[in-house]
Amino acid sequence: MIKKAHSLVQKIGPGMPGRGENIRLAFEATGTPYTDVSNENKEGINDVLAQISADNVGDANNPPPLAPPILKHGEKILISQSPNILFYLGPKLNLVPNTDEDPVGIYHVNALALTALDGLSNEAHDTHHPIATGDYYEDQKSEALKKAKDYRANRLPKFLGYFNRVLKGEASKGGEYLYGGQLTYADLVFFQCLNGVTHAFPKAVARMRESGDYDLAFALYDRVKGLDKIKAYLESDRRQKYSLGIWRHYPELDDE
Amino acid sequence: MIKKAHSLVQKIGPGMPGRGENIRLAFEATGTPYTDVSNENKEGINDVLAQISADNVGDANNPPPLAPPILKHGEKILISQSPNILFYLGPKLNLVPNTDEDPVGIYHVNALALTALDGLSNEAHDTHHPIATGDYYEDQKSEALKKAKDYRANRLPKFLGYFNRVLKGEASKGGEYLYGGQLTYADLVFFQCLNGVTHAFPKAVARMRESGDYDLAFALYDRVKGLDKIKAYLESDRRQKYSLGIWRHYPELDDE
Numbered sequence: 001m002i003k004k005a006h007s008l009v010q011k012i013g014p015g016m017p018g019r020g021e022n023i024r025l026a027f028e029a030t031g032t033p034y035t036d037v038s039n040e041n042k043e044g045i046n047d048v049l050a051q052i053s054a055d056n057v058g059d060a061n062n063p064p065p066l067a068p069p070i071l072k073h074g075e076k077i078l079i080s081q082s083p084n085i086l087f088y089l090g091p092k093l094n095l096v097p098n099t100d101e102d103p104v105g106i107y108h109v110n111a112l113a114l115t116a117l118d119g120l121s122n123e124a125h126d127t128h129h130p131i132a133t134g135d136y137y138e139d140q141k142s143e144a145l146k147k148a149k150d151y152r153a154n155r156l157p158k159f160l161g162y163f164n165r166v167l168k169g170e171a172s173k174g175g176e177y178l179y180g181g182q183l184t185y186a187d188l189v190f191f192q193c194l195n196g197v198t199h200a201f202p203k204a205v206a207r208m209r210e211s212g213d214y215d216l217a218f219a220l221y222d223r224v225k226g227l228d229k230i231k232a233y234l235e236s237d238r239r240q241k242y243s244l245g246i247w248r249h250y251p252e253l254d255d256e
Numbered sequence: 257m258i259k260k261a262h263s264l265v266q267k268i269g270p271g272m273p274g275r276g277e278n279i280r281l282a283f284e285a286t287g288t289p290y291t292d293v294s295n296e297n298k299e300g301i302n303d304v305l306a307q308i309s310a311d312n313v314g315d316a317n318n319p320p321p322l323a324p325p326i327l328k329h330g331e332k333i334l335i336s337q338s339p340n341i342l343f344y345l346g347p348k349l350n351l352v353p354n355t356d357e358d359p360v361g362i363y364h365v366n367a368l369a370l371t372a373l374d375g376l377s378n379e380a381h382d383t384h385h386p387i388a389t390g391d392y393y394e395d396q397k398s399e400a401l402k403k404a405k406d407y408r409a410n411r412l413p414k415f416l417g418y419f420n421r422v423l424k425g426e427a428s429k430g431g432e433y434l435y436g437g438q439l440t441y442a443d444l445v446f447f448q449c450l451n452g453v454t455h456a457f458p459k460a461v462a463r464m465r466e467s468g469d470y471d472l473a474f475a476l477y478d479r480v481k482g483l484d485k486i487k488a489y490l491e492s493d494r495r496q497k498y499s500l501g502i503w504r505h506y507p508e509l510d511d512e
Binding site: 054056057058059060061062063064065066077079080081083084087088104107108110111112114115122126130131132133134135140143146147150154155161162165166168169170171172178179 | 310312313314315316317318319320321322333335336337339340343344360363364366367368370371378382386387388389390391396399402403406410411417418421422424425426427428434435
């Protein structure tokens with residue numbers, strides 16, 4: 001297990017919960033020390049910018065990363081892409097089933113995390129930027145209104161229904177967590193992404209909670225939110241506030 | 257190594273190269289027998305539909321999959337999500353560096369594959385369906401024209417430039433393949449996704465090839481396409497034709 005203070009140095013976008021927040025939660029949930037370089041000092045931000053610069057070709061061990069989050073582990077290892085970082089950290093942080101007892105479990109956890117990222121992070125981002133990631137929201141607002149309407153009517157119910165169904169399934173071992181009867185990083189990703197979606201679409205999410213159609217999914221959300229270490233983190237000043245990132249609250253994109 | 261005939265049964269969407277095509281290429285490139293159930297018989301399609309039904313809660317070992325592709329390995333293991341299936345198959349098919357000699361290599365390969373899927377598959381799909389996945393192209397054509405314009409102007413150059421840069425980097429060990437001087441599944445995913453993008457946007461891709469700005473990336477594309485087993489597969493009737501899937505050719509979305 002990696003438990004040495006600061007042996008895991010995380011490089012992530014500053015100032016708000018974004019893709020890197022899934023990684024932060026993995027560290028926080030397990031009480032693993034980490035350095036959040038881009039939120040802790042100015043130099044850290046420059047370090048991340050140098051990594052994602054169009055001039056960076058990586059080094060002898062590491063291809064260049066396209067974008068944050070980037071995990072630095074020790075002096076030589078740099079790993080990018082959120083689900084990939086979680087896959088790397090999962091066994092080290094005991095956030096996947098024991099790979100000797102259940103060698104396939106880690107792949108199920110990975111599939112669940114990828115699906116949460118698809119539906120509750122990537123698609124949620126696209127509701128406010130359906131046309132061009134590099135342009136302003138205001139320049140694609142009419143399209144965003146349409147995209148968000150479809151997201152609330154079709155996509156969000158589809159994904160919440162899916163996770164509710166996973167929790168009904170026998171492989172969840174009782175429906176307390178998504179897989180194997182234990183907290184895994186898939187639960188943390190599901191929580192974080194739905195937390196972001198709740199920030200973006202508070203009325204739509206309240207409506208879906210009240211419908212009773214997704215009770216197991218919302219119970220999981222509440223369960224993760226109430227874990228001692230997660231609760232303490234969410235109440236700490238290490239937890240950033242949502243802003244103009246993946247999950248944005250534009251009232252006009254939510255239910256009326 | 258898994259080499260028994262039909263020990264790997266792949267369940268994928270029928271009739272055209274889609275997300276599952278990345279998995280087919282991994283089998284084809286390594287001469288690994290597989291059963292492509294949804295393209296081989298009617299029962300196979302029903303089998304896939306039962307898996308992704310809103311009533312399916314999985315079984316004792318496997319959570320339900322949200323969508324194809326789904327890999328069935330042996331009698332008990334079902335794995336979903338394309339990058340996850342590739343991560344699972346990579347070491348078994350020798351499509352990642354030897355994990356004893358380079359334990360981190362598989363994560364670099366995974367990051368590269370995820371990035372190719374993000375930029376050349378998911379975003380390519382969204383050019384023709386920017387508003388609602390469940391609606392017709394014709395009902396979101398005006399938005400698609402804008403999205404495709406941004407894709408050709410900004411996103412495609414960004415991703416091709418990224419892979420070109422990866423090939424310049426030392427970690428590629430010479431620039432013949434993306435990582436570690438050997439064919440990995442990241443190369444196959446890059447090839448397949450750029451092949452799909454070339455089907456969708458033949459003029460834009462020809463322009464980018466002629467620019468000379470992405471020579472290493474296009475050389476990799478040509479190299480993979482020319483591998484004996486890939487070449488034979490592409491010329492066989494196992495390779496389906498593109499149709500109304502992820503990569504669609506609408507001339508109005510391409511360069512003029």
